[in-house]
Amino acid sequence: MASTSVDVIDIDDPSDPRVDDFRDLNSVDRRPDLPALPGGRVGKGLVIAEGVLVAQRMIASRFAPHAFLGVDKRLTELDDALENPTLRGVPFYRASADVMADVVGFHLNRGVLAVARRPPVLDVADVVERAHTVAILEGVNDHENIGSIFRNAAGLGVDAVLFGAGCADPLYRRCVRVSMGHALLVPFARFDDWPRGLSVLNDHGFRTVALTPGPGSVPLREAVDAAKVAFLVGAEGPGLSETVMRASDLRAHIPMSRGTDSLNVATAAAIAFYERARSGTMNA
């Protein structure tokens, strides 16, 4: 542990105020990763990374951890990542599993947490500037689906995730965990003006492709051969709004067997990302 940058501080008392940023993680109205709303209402607006892998990815991301809480075993496992000079002087609160459980409110089997403040939000136009493939979500309000979409985006070469109306917070702990930390690494931004803001994609030369099993759609494989592609996906059930489908350049479907439903939204997105990578330079 000689080379670690963090300050290791032992915590024996679960009520110690120094670990308040990790308190009551499952509380509906007090969890530290509730977004801060205008006017200072509710949340601290923090971001929580759970487990060694996700904490490592947070350290590598633009979300700079300002504290850790973990058991000694995880401190050892994080050793290399904690050598990062950006962590100089950052406290690593070392506690027993029981003290940790008292602080967070349940037994956390991943054994370590990192916490960061939310950095400034990114602008859609800036995010799109350097991208060739993006995913745009509308009405996706399930944290696990959003987490999976980030994970699939990272794995299958998608450059950014953009949020239209009605989507859940991608920085909620469960979402970050399901994303395997990629919600902290894949750039994302939110449209202020939805769906009119979609025009920025066309301004940047993107083909916008609405994924829908509905009529007037081409098979997915015929939709992805453009220099820049933006996939639009909606929530399971309602799907994309008619307005958004009309605003898109093309509608595409994944060929499905008769008598089945559409796929889960994250699975459908993964297949679109795969088809895009398959026909593009990734496999060349």
Added chain:
Amino acid sequence: MASTSVDVIDIDDPSDPRVDDFRDLNSVDRRPDLPALPGGRVGKGLVIAEGVLVAQRMIASRFAPHAFLGVDKRLTELDDALENPTLRGVPFYRASADVMADVVGFHLNRGVLAVARRPPVLDVADVVERAHTVAILEGVNDHENIGSIFRNAAGLGVDAVLFGAGCADPLYRRCVRVSMGHALLVPFARFDDWPRGLSVLNDHGFRTVALTPGPGSVPLREAVDAAKVAFLVGAEGPGLSETVMRASDLRAHIPMSRGTDSLNVATAAAIAFYERARSGTMNA
């Protein structure tokens, strides 16, 4: 409701023994869908379908429901499906949402349950006989992943799911629910002799393709052009065992971005199923 085949019976007392097959659904050791083990130990070995859509699919499957428990609204919604002559005389226990919650042990927002006995298990050779594409699972012990694999199999034209060692019960309520009922419709079977039993696939002219990000694997697109293909998938993390990989005809990987993990097992399977359908007759 004139044409319905079921007998509607009102239940006011949650302790009524007639609804015992729906009792304590979340109980670890008393839930009715615990498998019956040899020697009569533990479970009743029942199968529970939750919600209108999944109940409809159970009615259409080889799992014949012998009772329903639901609120009046769901009875109405199921009307057409309940006209099925195989349901003549089957009781539909009609209860309030509160009585239902007392019986099952929690508030069930899907409002209706159907229960069936497990039919005889199918034989691997019989299942394989009529199939062109199958998925074979090893060590997949997460019910939601298994449910997703059934849903993806149904949607993307896979004929059967086969279970090697170390897999969870595909007929657990949560798995059936996540599968959208397709765990009841897509034929499945379990290998008695694992992995030696895999030879039955070769006997039936299948190419066995092990999905693995490891060395010696070809890109997925190069693996699927056989008349019959069996995809082998392992659990996230450990993946397929070395023995199984050695026993397969070919290893194939999904091309991934650097610095990312493998995909979730159900997502990887969905991409393999999609690639198979893409290169096959489904899109012809």
